[in-house]
Amino acid sequence: MPIRLNVPFIQKDDAKKLGARWVPDVSTWVIPDHIVDINPFNAWLPRNGGTFVKYPYLIAKNKRDCWKCHKETPLIGLGARNYITSVFGSPFSEPVWEIRNYPVFFVDIKLVDDVIASIMHEQYPFFKNTYHKTLGKQLWLNTCTHCETIQGDDYNIDRSYILGGYLNEKRTLFRGKQMEQLPLRFDYYIDSAIYEGEYYWDGFEEAE
Ligand SMILES: [Zn+2]
Incomplete structure (x- = not known):
């Protein structure tokens, strides 16, 4: 798109x-x-880089028991199979945009474009731009629908096993048929970290 x-x-x-x-x-x-x-x-x-997500616009859905209040709460994750992301030769250079075709999830999300922000607000209000005290920054994160405690990404980022913990959690949470597509007219922009792992393929292929 x-x-x-x-x-x-x-x-x-x-x-x-x-x-x-x-x-x-x-x-x-x-x-x-x-x-x-x-x-x-x-x-x-965008001068500061980031990523444009190409079609299909994947969204993974699941539920978990809130680690704090122990009630069941929904979770989502934004994913992609095709995207254009920016790399920098030096901190002072302009971003160079590179096409990648590999299944990933976006984490540590600092910014999403208005279209995505509005879909989240209307359809997934528990996934929101929230101040993360431990990390000391605003991020888009899953929050508990009962007690509003942050769930999901921070669950792992808070700990030292960032990558392993994150991937294991996503594999469990977002496997298989829970992947859906957002109906969008334009490629969307996201400023985030990108995590990839070969075992995502099951979920991403079923999203065809
Ligand atoms: Zn809760």
Whole structure:
């Protein structure tokens, strides 16, 4: 799907020359699907990097017993099979956008675009932008629907076994048929860490 660009009016002709298209009903410039390398559009992409999630837009769902109040609470995880992520040659360089095709989950989520934020707010209000005291930052996290205690990602990030603990938990939580797709019109933006693991394949393939 197309990627939305933040093009100031005065630069619209530059964007157009590079192949950007105007989408009138949402008043935005986009990189159309047939353009694979998005680097020429860097001026209108996030300067601090991040990731654009390509179709299919996967969402994993499960439930767990809250570690604090012990009542059952839903959990979700945002995942992808295809995405374009940014790498930096140096802290001062511009991001270089690279296409990857490998199943991943997004964790340590600092920012999601407005479309995703609005879907979360309406459909998954327990997954929200929350202040994590231990980490000292705002992150998108699962919270208990009964007592609002943070669940999920932080459960592992709090501990020293970040990677192993996280992957094991996701494998258990998000295996198989619990993977669904978000119906989106544009590729969405997310600023987060990315965790991958070959055993995700079961779940991701069943999402076809
Ligand atoms: Zn609870």
